[in-house]
Amino acid sequence: MLQFFRRFFQSKLGIPLTLAFLALIAFAFASSDVANTGTFGGVAGGDRVAVVGGQKIDSADLVASARDALDQVRQQNPNMSMEAFIAQGGLDDVLDQMIDRAAIAEYARRHGLRAGENLVNSEIITFPQFRGPNGEFDTTTFRQALGARGISEATFRNDISQGLLAQQLLMPVVFGAQAPDKLATRYAALLQERRRGSIAMLPSSAFAPEGTPDDAALKAFYDENRDDFIRPERRVIRYAVFGPEDLDARIEPTDEEIAARYEEDGARYAASETRRLSQLIVPTQEAANAIRARVTGGGSLEAAAREAGFDVAALGPLSQAEYAAQASAEVARAAFAAGRGELAAPARSALGWHVVRVDAVERTPARSLAQVRGEIADTLRTEKRQRALADLAASIEEQLTDGVSLGDIAGQLGVDVETTRPLLASGDVYGAPGQTAPEVLGPALETAFQMIEGEPQLAEIERGETYLVFEAGQIVESAAAPLAEIRDDVIAAWRRDRGAAAARAAADRVLERAKEGTSLAAAVQAEETALPGVEPVNLTRQQLAALQGQFPAPLALLFSMAQGTTKKLEAPDDNGWYVVDLDEIEAGEVDREDPVFAQVKRELGSAIGSEYADQLRLALRQELGVERNETAIEAVRKQLLGQN
Known part of the structure; x- marks a missing residue:
């Protein structure tokens, strides 16, 4: 919901804006896999891409961070290439994050904040990736996980330390931020606001030329838009x-191997006996004898146990050795000396005196080598x-x-x-x-x-x-496809581009007619080109918010305009232009007892906290001073693109 508000009240065109929730930076720091290793091309590891206060950011660190960021993006988009990542501003974003990170850590250290070894250790052991088979932190697993990612332990510990410093510095800034009731009331009321208007679509396809451009024009268009024709690796x-x-046949077991295994596992094939038992443990021999006498006289073990305040446990099937390991050899001998349905003589273990009833006896006869030959052969094979x-x-x-x-x-x-x-x-x-x-x-x-x-x-x-x-x-490698191989695709893109330019001119004409008082439908019909009909819109902000951001950009524009205005908006991928007309805004109302009010108040408080953190980030940059080495940054960019 909060992103909904920000989209409509901070964007000129209603396009969604990203909120920088820097309170989460600490967690991002702690889990990032930045490797501080290696040199590359003509940029040595000692070169600096930026200096924040007295803290330097090496070009090698920027390369490693960019590659790691690309790996993370590829988890969602496996076909993302380094070329596309950089073209979309990924390298700049990574460097900005590193600068913010360095500024926060440097400021924290200057003002006496510390993240010592014990605190770092306590954070590391919480990572589930570093737990062994027993569910506890395992040093071997920890080092293997770091090695698999190419990260040194020192680098990882430094990351954790910086993350903890960021936590100490940022959490007090964002904690407890609240929005005033009046502000929350106004924002909550906006959800009930209703807007009525209409949207016209002027598709590029309606204005696209039918002909084919000459070779020179097509080549020029291709050169200007090479990034649009990049093929994945x-x-x-x-x-x-x-x-x-x-x-080969060497895996087939021989007669000698089968006989040796039979001899080795002789106990497994010998005659055996297991028993199912009901067991009662009492503290004294006198109590055990009394219970045994009562059961022998015609009562049940369970009834005698309940009267004495004890419980009967069901055990088995168990061999004599297994029962001896649980209780004691004396108790096991007594239990295996009694017949089926009988009570064994009371015997003692470290837990007390055992009164045991034999519920079932299961005997397995011995098996000869001939009987188990196939089983042993399969195992050996x-x-x-x-x-x-x-x-x-x-x-x-x-x-x-x-x-x-x-x-x-x-x-x-x-x-x-x-x-x-x-x-x-x-x-x-x-x-x-x-x-x-x-x-x-x-x-x-x-x-x-x-x-x-x-x-x-x-x-x-x-x-x-x-x-x-x-x-x-x-x-x-990922690169723009040769023009000769994708000529038809480039021609189609050229037609869309020219159609989009013509659609924009048409949108300007429609917009001018609408501003002179003509209805949007009539303004569209005045065009010589046949166009789709105008779509009416009658929605509340709450209905729009229910779409959870999955709504067309023209609707976002409609909910950011002033009443009685008409605006145009470019469709993505050169697909045309929209003209949006807003006729009426009907204000909403909300009571402070409404659950929506409480929800909006909480989310606005979170937004205010993130704004505090954002302002702190900018203030830290200004106080510490940031120097960027554009030459080194460009060298890193070329190296990542394989141009060195």
Whole structure:
């Protein structure tokens, strides 16, 4: 709801604006994976892209942060390229965040705020990624997780420290921010506000030229709009799959191996007995004897236990050894000496005196080697197969390290090398909607898009069963497609662009007629080109808010205009222009007892807190001073684009 208010009261055209909730910076800091490693191209790690107060931001840090930010974006959009990321302002956003981060940390340190080792440790152990199998923090898991991301422990601890400093500095600023009741009342009443008007759409397609531009004009248009024709990175993956079926007969167990395993596991195949028991534990021998005598005289163990204030526990099936481990050897001997349905003689353990009833006796006869031969053979076969596969995988990994090719590995295994069509990072086949990479490549696809061309790797697809040797056979970097290959697409874009320009001129004419007093419908009909009809609008802000931001931009403009005005708005992707006319605004009312009032008051308080934090961020920059090295920043930009 709050974003709804901000969209309509801080944007000139009603386009949604982003609120910087800096109170969350601490959490972003703590979970970020910024690696402080490496040098690159012509920009050494000692070069500075910015200085905040006395704290320097290295170009190497900016490169690592930009790549990490791109990785995070790719979790939502796997086909995002570095070129598109930078073109959309991603590098500038990353640098701004690093500057804000450095300013907050520097200011905190100057004013005596500290985040010591113990505090950092207490924060690290809360990360679920660093917990071992027992659910507790595990140092090995912690270091492996950092190593997998290419982050040093010192860098990660520094990130946590800066995040904790930001928490100490920002949380008092945003905590407890409240909106006055009068302000909340006005904002809440806005939800009941109703607006009536109309919207006309002037599509580019209605004005687009039918002809084809000459080669020079088309080339000029292509050069001006190259970023619109960037293709995502594609990779052709070559791979070979092997598993148990590719092993030789050495995994078949011999008679000697079967006999040895039978001898080794003799206890498993010997005759055995397990029992189901009902157990009552009392503190003294006298109490145990009294309860036993009562049950023997015709009562039940459960009734005697209830009268004495105790409970009967059901146990089993248990072997004598298992029961002895739970209670004591003396208690187990007594329980296994009694017959089915009988009470065992009371015996003592560390917990007290046991009164035990034998509920069931289950006996398993001994099994001969001939009877269990097949079972043992299956077990040995599985074990030998897993060992053989693991040994084979280790051997292949060594060969790959020594530079043996994928084809040679496949030849040794006697399996075929498969080749995919060009794939996107998402797993989709490039240029073939609906087609995806082979399922077996799924677990290895992310790695395949980080590999160097022609350097195969080994992956375990199904534990102990299926292995994959794969490589990036061909890599086509993300770049604008050559004009010759997409000529028809560029011509279509040129037509949309020219149509959009003509639609804008038409929108200006319609707007002028409407301002002279002509109705919007009549103003549109006055155009020589056939256009869609005008759409009437009659909505409240509450109805619009229910759409949770999923509404067209013309509606956002309608709810940000003054009554009796008419405005134009460009449609996205050169699809045309809108003309929006607002006829009437009907004010809303809300009572302070209305739940909407309380909700708006809370959300406005949150917005005010974020404004405080935003103002603090700007003030810190001003007080500490920020110097940017535009030459180094440009060098980083070129390096990330591969232009150095």
